[in-house]
Each structure stands twice: as C-alpha cells, then as structure tokens.
C-alpha cells in the first residue's frame with residue numbers, strides 16, 4: 001500500500017525571508033520523530049549567502065515517512081504546516 005500523505009508549508013509564513021526564520025524556530029524538525037523535514041538553503045541562488053534569511057526554508061522532503069502524528073502542525077507557531085492524507 002502506498003501512502004499518499006501530502007505535506008505543505010506556507011512560505012509566506014515561514015522561510016524565504018517571510019515571517020519566521022526557520023533556522024530560529026526548527027519546531028517541526030524537533031518534533032517530527034521520523035524526520036520528514038529538511039532545513040536547507042534555497043537552490044538557484046547565483047551567489048548563495050549563508051547569512052541571508054531569504055535563502056532558507058523547510059521542505060517536507062520525505063512525506064512517505066509521516067506517521068500522521070500531527071506534532072508539526074500543533075507545534076508550528078504560525079500554522080504554516082498542513083498535513084493531509
């Protein structure tokens with residue numbers, strides 16, 4: 001059976017220089033036991049600046065590992081995460 005969990009992050013609320021800086025929050029990364037999320041620099045920058053907050057975001061990289069515990073949704077301070085099956 002294939003899991004079809006869909007996890008989305010609203011980047012107008014977290015990451016890409018909007019709202020929360022994910023490097024300072026990290027709640028979704030800390031509360032997700034199977035480690036679905038990846039904190040990374042945005043790809044495509046010609047001269048990546050590691051200190052520019054516009055170039056950081058969290059991506060639900062491995063949604064098939066999700067156990068639907070909803071810890072990330074409950075702990076995100078700006079309600080940026082949606083988990084649907």
Ligand code: SF4
Pocket residue numbers: 007031032033034035036065066067068069070071072073083
């Ligand atoms: S619902 Fe639970 S397992 Fe799924 S991504 Fe969120 S914290 Fe991780």
Ligand code: SF4
Pocket residue numbers: 009013014015020021022023025026027028029058072075076077078079080081
């Ligand atoms: S918990 Fe929410 S605000 Fe915090 S890093 Fe994850 S998506 Fe961003």
